Amino acid sequence: MTMRDEEQTLPNPVRPAFDRPSTEDGVIVSIGPSHPATHGTLQIIAELSGERVVRADVHCGYLHRGFEKECEAHTWHTLIPFVDRLNYCSALMNNFAYCDAVETLMGVEITPRTRYLRTLLAEYSRIADHITCIAASVMEMGAMTAFLYLMTIRDYIYEHLADLTGARVTYSYGRIGGLANDLPEGWIKRLEEILDEYEVYVGRIHGLLDRNRIFIDRTRDVGVLTTEEAIHWGFTGPILRSTGVPRDLRKDTPYLAYDELDFEVPVGIKGDNYDRYFVRMREMDESVYMIRQLIEMLPDGPVNVDDRRCTFPEKDLVYSEIESLINHFKLVIDGPQVPAGEVYRAHEAANGELGFFLVSDGSGTPHRVHVRAPSFVHMGGLHRLLEGYQLADIVSTFGTVNMIGGECDR
Amino acid sequence: MNQVHEKSSAFEYLTTRKDDLVGWARKFSIFPYPFVTACCAMEFMSVSSTMYDTDRFGAALPRFSPRQSDLLMVVGTITHKQAPILKKVYEQMCEPKWVMAFGVCATSGGFYQNYAALQGIDKIIPVDVYIPGCPPRPESVIDGIMQLQDKIANASHPIINEKF
Amino acid sequence: MDQGLLERLRERLDGDGREPVFAHGLLVVQLPREALLDTVKLLKDAFGFDLFLDVTAIDWPQREPRFDVVYHFYSTRDHVRVRLKTTVTMADPVVDSLLDHYGSAHFMERECHDMFGIVFRGNADLRPILLYEGFEGHPLRKDYPKEREQPLVRYRE
Ligand code: SF4
Numbered sequence: 211m212t213m214r215d216e217e218q219t220l221p222n223p224v225r226p227a228f229d230r231p232s233t234e235d236g237v238i239v240s241i242g243p244s245h246p247a248t249h250g251t252l253q254i255i256a257e258l259s260g261e262r263v264v265r266a267d268v269h270c271g272y273l274h275r276g277f278e279k280e281c282e283a284h285t286w287h288t289l290i291p292f293v294d295r296l297n298y299c300s301a302l303m304n305n306f307a308y309c310d311a312v313e314t315l316m317g318v319e320i321t322p323r324t325r326y327l328r329t330l331l332a333e334y335s336r337i338a339d340h341i342t343c344i345a346a347s348v349m350e351m352g353a354m355t356a357f358l359y360l361m362t363i364r365d366y367i368y369e370h371l372a373d374l375t376g377a378r379v380t381y382s383y384g385r386i387g388g389l390a391n392d393l394p395e396g397w398i399k400r401l402e403e404i405l406d407e408y409e410v411y412v413g414r415i416h417g418l419l420d421r422n423r424i425f426i427d428r429t430r431d432v433g434v435l436t437t438e439e440a441i442h443w444g445f446t447g448p449i450l451r452s453t454g455v456p457r458d459l460r461k462d463t464p465y466l467a468y469d470e471l472d473f474e475v476p477v478g479i480k481g482d483n484y485d486r487y488f489v490r491m492r493e494m495d496e497s498v499y500m501i502r503q504l505i506e507m508l509p510d511g512p513v514n515v516d517d518r519r520c521t522f523p524e525k526d527l528v529y530s531e532i533e534s535l536i537n538h539f540k541l542v543i544d545g546p547q548v549p550a551g552e553v554y555r556a557h558e559a560a561n562g563e564l565g566f567f568l569v570s571d572g573s574g575t576p577h578r579v580h581v582r583a584p585s586f587v588h589m590g591g592l593h594r595l596l597e598g599y600q601l602a603d604i605v606s607t608f609g610t611v612n613m614i615g616g617e618c619d620r
Numbered sequence: 621m622n623q624v625h626e627k628s629s630a631f632e633y634l635t636t637r638k639d640d641l642v643g644w645a646r647k648f649s650i651f652p653y654p655f656v657t658a659c660c661a662m663e664f665m666s667v668s669s670t671m672y673d674t675d676r677f678g679a680a681l682p683r684f685s686p687r688q689s690d691l692l693m694v695v696g697t698i699t700h701k702q703a704p705i706l707k708k709v710y711e712q713m714c715e716p717k718w719v720m721a722f723g724v725c726a727t728s729g730g731f732y733q734n735y736a737a738l739q740g741i742d743k744i745i746p747v748d749v750y751i752p753g754c755p756p757r758p759e760s761v762i763d764g765i766m767q768l769q770d771k772i773a774n775a776s777h778p779i780i781n782e783k784f
Numbered sequence: 785m786d787q788g789l790l791e792r793l794r795e796r797l798d799g800d801g802r803e804p805v806f807a808h809g810l811l812v813v814q815l816p817r818e819a820l821l822d823t824v825k826l827l828k829d830a831f832g833f834d835l836f837l838d839v840t841a842i843d844w845p846q847r848e849p850r851f852d853v854v855y856h857f858y859s860t861r862d863h864v865r866v867r868l869k870t871t872v873t874m875a876d877p878v879v880d881s882l883l884d885h886y887g888s889a890h891f892m893e894r895e896c897h898d899m900f901g902i903v904f905r906g907n908a909d910l911r912p913i914l915l916y917e918g919f920e921g922h923p924l925r926k927d928y929p930k931e932r933e934q935p936l937v938r939y940r941e
């Protein structure tokens with residue numbers, strides 16, 4: 211039915227850094243970009259000596275969707291859905307980091323309720339993100355039971371967030387100066403149920419994996435990283451913390467409501483795969499602890515600031531009042547007028563420092579949006595984690611590094 | 621020999637059309653190859669695990685070799701850089717084969733209308749079933765699988781007609 | 785955040801064509817591109833800015849010199865950020881590479897080269913990273929049309 215027409219050969223989109231092995235018994239293998247172990251799309255061209263990886267050349271960019279170019283054609287508001295699709299495991303955190311950057315540029319102070327709600331939701335999606343990461347990486351090592359348990363709890367979270375935002379994965383819930391809507395009835399009650407449920411399930415995961423000989427053999431002392439090296443290669447987030455230093459933007463440069471919360475920053479000992487797994491597990495526990503505090507602290511009040519530059523007027527006023535109608539019209543057509551300037555805001559996302567660098571020329575569309583995506587930087591240092599280990603270790607190392615295609619390639 | 625092997629009168633044979641029989645057999649043994657690239661993968665994981673469980677449709681066991689699979693599930697955005705790889709995977713699959721475009725990105729490029737994204741995989745390979753949504757809810761994925769099964773059941777299956 | 789350190793840094797960096805100012809919580813230093821390497825060395829060795837966060841560019845098509853090249857640094861000890869900004873022209877879009885000081889510069893400079901065509905002197909490996917072999921032009925320049933595709937596979941009819 212579909213024979214390839216003769217004159218067309220499929221081009222190779224990448225050029226490897228080396229095309230012949232450095233030693234006589236070396237072999238070059240190409241892993242990916244469509245390979246079960248490279249969830250997401252990544253290509254690793256590795257030189258092997260026996261089973262050992264001698265050199266690795268990492269190619270990303272297979273999911274480059276032109277995010278930054280797309281932003282320049284949208285208003286500050288309408289690009290929020292694009293922001294979701296950067297780190298799609300925890301879309302809410304991207305939303306809030308972006309909104310925070312725009313708000314800094316506009317000089318908008320968000321309301322107390324939004325401040326706490328954003329913190330709560332950011333921690334909640336951190337749990338979903340870490341669950342996805344752990345589930346995917348242990349599944350690749352063959353732990354199907356753990357995968358199914360974790361997926362169950364993640365589906366609870368997704369359905370619960372769908373009650374709030376209307377979507378399961380890509381929420382587009384943040385707004386400049388607030389949130390799309392307030393919590394629905396009974397949301398907090400269900401949240402508490404899910405947190406209890408979470409503890410049961412995660413207890414089972416600890417039981418299945420923590421002292422499992424096979425799991426330990428696949429992860430202990432594999433992909434070891436020292437702190438100096440991690441910083442040299444730009445690693446942040448759980449990977450940097452797994453090397454033993456408590457560097458966390460939530461503690462170091464507190465934003466949102468983090469300075470009022472009591473939490474610990476879990477660190478690892480050696481910086482190997484097992485530590486990365488364990489740091490993520492502990493971080494989820496801390497997130498649950500934080501969410502429980504935030505439920506207590508959550509104040510009443512409006513979620514959107516009363517600022518006509520960015521907040522949409524009430525719908526019934528739009529239909530009955532000319533000022534609101536024009537305001538609405540201007541916000542939709544021209545976008546919020548963000549004062550000219552540059553800003554860099556960084557949040558501690560699930561993978562590390564997620565920074566938004568925005569440049570405005572004073573109009574309703576951004577002049578430039580740049581994302582400092584943790585995954586992309588991590589890919590630059592990935593070869594350090596692979597070289598010297600076995601070919602099969604690529605799977606477990608790559609899983610625990612948690613590369614997210616949308617964020618890495620943008 | 622014993623009783624079981626003796627002929628009894630009921631259901632000795634059954635008449636059916638060859639296409640129906642082959643279609644019925646094929647529609648419950650779809651081995652998918654997940655060509656997973658982007659955010660839709662999150663929903664793909666949900667669809668194939670506990671809550672939604674595509675095993676019920678005979679489409680659970682992913683085959684990570686294109687040569688062993690019947691259904692190419694294209695999950696997520698396909699960029700121009702990725703296009704040659706998709707095409708190659710498609711060409712490596714054996715007949716009969718079906719293609720599912722999972723999510724609007726695979727269907728039409730979705731909201732990425734720019735230099736990097738391929739505007740729908742049907743520009744390079746034929747597609748049998750499109751599932752809209754960004755990402756589609758698991759229910760619509762299941763609906764898509766069922767529609768594909770109908771399509772398989774109702775198609776003619778000519779490959780084996782001389783010898784069968 | 786240690787405002788005292790930034791203040792000291794501002795005083796130290798003033799002069800030599802450098803103009804440090806504060807903006808939105810970080811120190812922004814505008815500097816000529818010749819001074820880049822020295823400043824980065826100073827930041828890293830004397831002030832402990834050990835984490836290289838980001839390099840990117842901004843295209844101002846109406847302006848000459850046309851590109852801003854923007855660097856962000858972070859100190860994991862003092863938790864402060866610094867932004868360095870330099871300008872390059874369309875005819876000579878060359879800056880020095882920071883590869884000797886930070887390993888993470890490798891991928892980020894490749895990306896910046898892809899997107900804007902900025903050349904990093906000293907980084908020998910500027911192969912396409914987010915784009916592919918054979919892609920012509922630099923998509924984030926303002927004069928690259930957003931919808932201009934360069935497909936690798938021929939379309940079906
Ligand atoms: S359809 Fe939506 S969710 Fe799916 S890959 Fe495209 S952008 Fe992501």
